[in-house]
Amino acid sequence: xxxxxxxxxxxxxxxxxxxxxxxxxxxxxxxxxxxxxxxxxxxxxxxxxxxxxxxxxxxxxxxxxxxxxxxxxxxxxxxxxxxxxxxxxxxxxxxxxxxxxxxxxxxxxxxxxxxxxxxxxxxxxxxxxxxxxxxxxxxxxxxxxxxxxxxxxxxxxxxxxxxxxxxxxxxxxxxxxxxxxxxxxxxxxxxxxxxxxxxxxxxxxxxxxxxxxxxxxxxxxxxxxxxxxxxxxxxxxxxxxxxxxxxxxxxxx
Amino acid sequence: xxxxxxxxxxxxxxxxxxxxxxxxxxxxxxxxxxxxxxxxxxxxxxxxxxxxxxxxxxxxxxxxxxxxxxxxxxxxxxxxxxxxxxxxxxxxxxxxxxxxxxxxxxxxxxxxxxxxxxxxxxxxxxxxxxxxxxxxxxxxxxxxxxxxxxxxxxxxxxxxxxxxxxxxxxxxxxxxxxxxxxxxxxxxxxxxxxxxxxxxxxxxxxxxxxxxxxxxxxxxxxxxxxxxxxxxxxxxxxxxxxxxxxx
Amino acid sequence: xxxxxxxxxxxxxxxxxxxxxxxxxxxxxxxxxxxxxxxxxxxxxxxxxxxxxxxxxxxxxxxxxxxxxxxxxxxxxxxxxxxxxxxxxxxxxxxxxxxxxxxxxxxxxxxxxxxxxxxxxxxxxxxxxxxxxxxxxxxxxxxxxxxxxxxxxxxxxxxxxxxxxxxxxxxxxxxxxxxxxxxxxxxxxxxxxxxxxxxxxxxxxxxxxxxxxxxxxxxxxxxxxxxxxxxxxxxxxxxxx
Numbered sequence: 001x002x003x004x005x006x007x008x009x010x011x012x013x014x015x016x017x018x019x020x021x022x023x024x025x026x027x028x029x030x031x032x033x034x035x036x037x038x039x040x041x042x043x044x045x046x047x048x049x050x051x052x053x054x055x056x057x058x059x060x061x062x063x064x065x066x067x068x069x070x071x072x073x074x075x076x077x078x079x080x081x082x083x084x085x086x087x088x089x090x091x092x093x094x095x096x097x098x099x100x101x102x103x104x105x106x107x108x109x110x111x112x113x114x115x116x117x118x119x120x121x122x123x124x125x126x127x128x129x130x131x132x133x134x135x136x137x138x139x140x141x142x143x144x145x146x147x148x149x150x151x152x153x154x155x156x157x158x159x160x161x162x163x164x165x166x167x168x169x170x171x172x173x174x175x176x177x178x179x180x181x182x183x184x185x186x187x188x189x190x191x192x193x194x195x196x197x198x199x200x201x202x203x204x205x206x207x208x209x210x211x212x213x214x215x216x217x218x219x220x221x222x223x224x225x226x227x228x229x230x231x232x233x234x235x236x237x238x239x240x241x242x243x244x245x246x247x248x249x250x251x252x253x
Numbered sequence: 254x255x256x257x258x259x260x261x262x263x264x265x266x267x268x269x270x271x272x273x274x275x276x277x278x279x280x281x282x283x284x285x286x287x288x289x290x291x292x293x294x295x296x297x298x299x300x301x302x303x304x305x306x307x308x309x310x311x312x313x314x315x316x317x318x319x320x321x322x323x324x325x326x327x328x329x330x331x332x333x334x335x336x337x338x339x340x341x342x343x344x345x346x347x348x349x350x351x352x353x354x355x356x357x358x359x360x361x362x363x364x365x366x367x368x369x370x371x372x373x374x375x376x377x378x379x380x381x382x383x384x385x386x387x388x389x390x391x392x393x394x395x396x397x398x399x400x401x402x403x404x405x406x407x408x409x410x411x412x413x414x415x416x417x418x419x420x421x422x423x424x425x426x427x428x429x430x431x432x433x434x435x436x437x438x439x440x441x442x443x444x445x446x447x448x449x450x451x452x453x454x455x456x457x458x459x460x461x462x463x464x465x466x467x468x469x470x471x472x473x474x475x476x477x478x479x480x481x482x483x484x485x486x487x488x489x490x491x492x493x494x495x496x497x498x499x500x
Numbered sequence: 501x502x503x504x505x506x507x508x509x510x511x512x513x514x515x516x517x518x519x520x521x522x523x524x525x526x527x528x529x530x531x532x533x534x535x536x537x538x539x540x541x542x543x544x545x546x547x548x549x550x551x552x553x554x555x556x557x558x559x560x561x562x563x564x565x566x567x568x569x570x571x572x573x574x575x576x577x578x579x580x581x582x583x584x585x586x587x588x589x590x591x592x593x594x595x596x597x598x599x600x601x602x603x604x605x606x607x608x609x610x611x612x613x614x615x616x617x618x619x620x621x622x623x624x625x626x627x628x629x630x631x632x633x634x635x636x637x638x639x640x641x642x643x644x645x646x647x648x649x650x651x652x653x654x655x656x657x658x659x660x661x662x663x664x665x666x667x668x669x670x671x672x673x674x675x676x677x678x679x680x681x682x683x684x685x686x687x688x689x690x691x692x693x694x695x696x697x698x699x700x701x702x703x704x705x706x707x708x709x710x711x712x713x714x715x716x717x718x719x720x721x722x723x724x725x726x727x728x729x730x731x732x733x734x735x736x737x738x739x740x741x
Contacts (some may be wrong), residue, residue, distance in 0.1 A: 014587035021588060038607055099502025105676055106723040110686040111697070114712045116702035117525035153334035156303055160321045161400070163354035171348065175339040190596075194686070197598045201690045202701070209598065216602035224602045228595060235594030252339040252380040 018044040038221055052226060062230065065196055065207040068124060068239075072131025073185075073192040080136045081181060084143020085169070088177075094144060097105050101140050109134020109195045113202055127199040135188035136197045138217035142184025144178025179253070197231065208234075254279045254436050255404060259309035262295055268461040269295045271307065275455055275464060277404075280425055280428055282437045284451035288498050292462025293440045297408050300438060301327045313404070323353070326402035330409040332390045335383045342368070342392055343377050349399035364397065370429065371395045382391060387418035394426070404436045411446070420478050423450060427476060444498060448490045449476055456497040465497040506618060521641035528709035537714030546699070546718060553688065553695035556612045557680040560619030564680070565673055568624050569671075572631025573657065576665075590629070597622035597683045603689055610693040619683040623676040630672030670737065674730045681723060 022042045028034045052058035089092030104226035112130050120126035150173055158168045200209030208227055215223035255277040262270040271294040277283045285293045298304040299311050302321040311318045314324060329335040334378045336345050346364050347357075355363070368374040371391040381389055390410060397405060407426070411419040427450055441447050447454045451470050458465040468490060472481055481487060510530045516522045517529035575582040600618050608614040638661050646656040662669075662733040688697025696719055703711035 010583045011587070014586050018587045018591065020468075038603075063398070082509050095502065096505050099503045103720065103724050106682075106727045107720045108682040108723070110682075110689050111426065111700065111716055111719050112509040113689055114700040115526075115709075115716055118704055118707070118709050118712060119523075148642045151334050153329060153331060154337070156327075156329075157335050159303070160301065160325075160327050161349060162323045163352050167352070171351070172337070174605040175337070178339070194598050196595045197596055198690050201598065201601065210598065212599070216605045219606065221603070221606060222624040224606065229600050232591065232595035235596050236591070239594055250339075252341075253382065 005120040030039030040225065041055050042225075045229065048222040049226040052230075058230065061207050063199065063212050063236075064205070065209065066234070068127050068197040068199075068207070069131060069192045071199055072128045073130070073135050073189055074194070075132040076139055076188060077185060079132070080139030080184065081143050085147055085173075085177075088144050088147030088173075094148075098141075098144060099139055100116055100205045105137040105141065110198045111203075113199060114239075117203065121157060122203040122205065124205065126203065127196060127205060130199055131192050131195045134191045138187040138191070139181065139184040140182040143184075146180030147173050149180065150176045173250075174243075179203070179250055182242075182250065186239070186242050186246065189242055190235070193231070193235055193238060208210060254281070254314060255438065256312045256315075257296075257300070257309070258294075258312070259323075260299065260306055261308045262299060262309055263307045268301075270309045270462040273457075273462070274402060274462055275467060277436060277438060279436055280434050281441065282391055282427070282450060282452045284447035284454045285438065285457060286442065286447040286484050286494070287457030287462070287465075288459050289442060290462075291457040291459035293457055294408055295403060296457070296462065297327075297406050297438065297440050300404075301325055303327075311403075316466070323400055324403040324414070326397035326400045326405055328390075328393055328405065328407040328410045330399050330412050331392045332413070333381065333409075335393055336389060336396075338381050341378050341380055342384070342395075345381070345392055345400050346396050350394050353400070363495075364489065366399055367395045370398075371425070375379075385418075386414050390414060390422065393427070394429075395437070398429070398433070402435070404438065407437065407439045409441055410439075412442070416437070419446075424478065426450070427474075428500055431474070442498075444491060444494055445482065448487060448494070449478075449481060454490070456494050458497055466494065468494060525707065525709060526527060533710040533713040536708070536710040537718060540691055540699075540711065540714060541718075546715070549694070549696050549699045550718075551682055552612070553697070556615040556688075556695060557684040558676075559612065559616040559622055559679055560684065561614070561628070561673070561680045562694060563620040563677060563731050564623035567620075568627030568667065568676075569631050572669075573635050573662065573665075575628075576632040576635025577657070578635075589625075593625050595621075601687055602603070602688075604610070605691060608690060614691065614693060615684050615687040615695070619680045622683040623641055623680050623702045626676050626679065627669070627672045628736075630675075631665065631669050632674075634668035635661055637668075638664040642741065670734055674734055677730055678723075678727060679727060684720060691712065724727045 011206050025034070025039070025098050026041045029036055029039055049058075083097075087097050109130065113133050116126050116133075120129060147222060154172055154176070163171070196207070197209035199203035199205070200207035201213045204210055204213075208230055212224055215221075215227065257276070258274050260270060260273040261268065265497075273296060275283075285296060287293050295304055297401070299306055300318065301326070302318045314320065318325075327442070337348065340348065343364055346367055348358050350360050350363060351357075364377075365374075368377055371394060373388065373391055373395060376384060376388060381392065384392065390413075394410070410426075411422050414422065422460075423446060424438070426439075439450055448470055454467045454468045454470060456468070457463065470490060472484060472486060504592075513527070514530045517524060517527055524534065537546070555741075575585060597618050600621055601614075604614045604617045608617060625690075637645055642660050643656060646660040654696065676713045684695065685697045688695040691700050692698035694714060700712055700715045702720075703715060
């Protein structure tokens with residue numbers, strides 16, 4: 001009980017600290033210590049955000065960004081898990097594919113943008129493809145690692161129970177691979193957000209990214225900060241949601 | 254029921270077991286005891302069909318044992334590794350039922366008596382990580398019983414447990430074996446445990462693994478942790494078999 | 501064996517391109533882009549651009565490491581401060597680095613500072629968090645030994661706390677270095693002031709498909725080598741573990 005109270009009071013302290021920073025910012029902006037062109041007082045950004053929400057100007061670009069992000073990420077999940085499952089059992093397959101996957105993992109996903117634009121032009125398909133490409137490697141590597149990690153003892157148990165290959169894959173290998181796959185998915189969704197926004201900025205496709213770039217060119221800094229808040233919130237929500245789903249599915253740990 | 258005839262297992266130049274012959278009758282509780290390295294675990298794994306025989310034969314009901322079969326259930330010493338961490342107690346027991354193709358409507362009816370028998374009813378929805386060592390081992394035994402095997406092969410099942418839990422489980426296994434009329438082959442390095450539990454004790458010598466002596470235990474059942482262990486015949490058996498443990 | 505797949509893919513690509521199945525405008529072909537890449541290497545442009553990217557990334561990493569380690573050490577040592585700052589950290593951390601590109605453009609225009617600022621933001625968080633956790637988990641016993649031996653607080657931090665926390669911090673820096681390169685290249689692709697990202701976007705805009713692919717391959721190789729090099733360095737420095 002006491003611990004819960006202490007936890008709550010510390011949450012209040014951190015809220016107060018955060019609010020304190022915002023107030024300090026406002027004071028500095030008003031006193032012209034910060035260039036108001038670049039650092040407008042926070043209330044202006046919040047007001048702009050509110051305006052976006054109430055006028056409906058936020059929803060269409062936000063929806064665009066979100067669906068592209070998820071489409072690419074989901075495609076990567078499906079591809080990564082199925083390919084990983086297929087080749088995990090074959091040493092030859094793994095030796096064939098794993099070095100390439102390890103090589104492509106540190107490659108910045110956005111680096112695929114210029115060639116993708118050449119091939120697919122400025123389109124939604126291009127963005128979704130680039131997102132999927134960037135997301136697939138962590139998931140694939142997680143799946144390969146996960147599917148190969150079944151404890152030897154459990155393999156013996158599955159043989160002793162006389163399970164079919166399908167039963168073994170579904171009841172033993174998939175659950176045991178799940179933690180690794182989820183770790184890959186969590187990393188990927190962060191990549192998905194970054195790559196989607198970067199793609200929008202580069203290809204001038206409607207979305208939050210493009211919205212912010214236009215604002216930058218017009219020196220509308222309140223819009224920029226409003227956009228930062230939106231993207232920060234989006235990043236936070238996707239990470240939180242993924243984490244909660246993972247915690248629930250893997251609550252047996 | 255089970256028969257080993259001139260059974261030998263070798264890995265390359267190393268002979269683990271040499272010329273082992275014995276049989277296990279139906280409903281019998283046979284204990285395999287011996288010092289470390291005598292190959293008793295290998296012998297058990299051969300009977301389970303997990304390890305191949307180099308020469309000689311191992312038979313179950315006159316059929317040669319080529320691979321795992323569901324009539325022979327194995328209880329491993331490292332119980333944590335033999336349970337599915339992502340399934341609850343119920344789920345782990347259900348695994349054996351699913352493997353047998355039993356429809357899920359019947360599962361609850363079959364799992365409940367096992368939970369009662371192994372005293373896990375209160376923990377039915379917990380995950381293995383939430384259970385103590387003794388409970389996890391009971392869960393493994395429950396899953397093996399759900400296979401409705403004819404033979405229980407137990408590989409030092411209580412080796413990782415504390416003394417008190419060990420004694421509790423010894424009595425539980427003895428009781429289960431009698432109530433369910435199962436045949437048991439029980440591997441242990443603990444001589445007293447072997448004599449306490451067995452109808453017969455097969456003592457193995459090491460380097461290479463071979464049968465040193467087979468002793469029939471004529472102690473009354475049901476056995477009791479206090480009185481049986483003080484019985485003069487118990488001590489006699491102990492003296493007789495002690496030297497085979499490499500002392 | 502690992503090289504088999506890339507070789508197969510490249511051969512297939514070459515064949516399909518020559519057969520006219522893959523359009524040359526978009527896909528180019530391996531024979532062409534290896535030539536373009538060799539040319540860009542030989543006349544130095546690729547190397548200059550690599551240096552520009554690395555300079556921006558290095559600047560970012562230096563800023564992020566300094567700020568991250570100092571702040572991380574302070575927050576790690578003083579729990580109340582860390583708790584007070586927790587909401588601020590958790591609110592700012594999820595902001596994707598690219599979201600700061602417009603702001604950075606506004607502040608710095610098209611320059612190296614612009615890319616470095618965005619990358620520094622991205623690198624700062626892993627270093628900060630790793631340092632906090634590493635400093636927090638330094639064995640209290642070690643600090644007690646320092647105090648018993650009569651060392652002052654700054655000396656205890658320098659001689660006991662930081663060296664003990666160093667292995668974990670180095671891992672954080674290695675991760676951050678990778679992030680620095682990735683974010684710098686991303687920033688260059690989107691806004692292209694200079695560097696490898698700029699090179700790729702420029703080539704794409706002038707429809708030089710072979711140069712685009714060649715630069716992409718180069719970026720991949722650089723990223724891989726960097727990662728490998730950093731891992732080896734880390735292993736050597738931390739040999740005592």
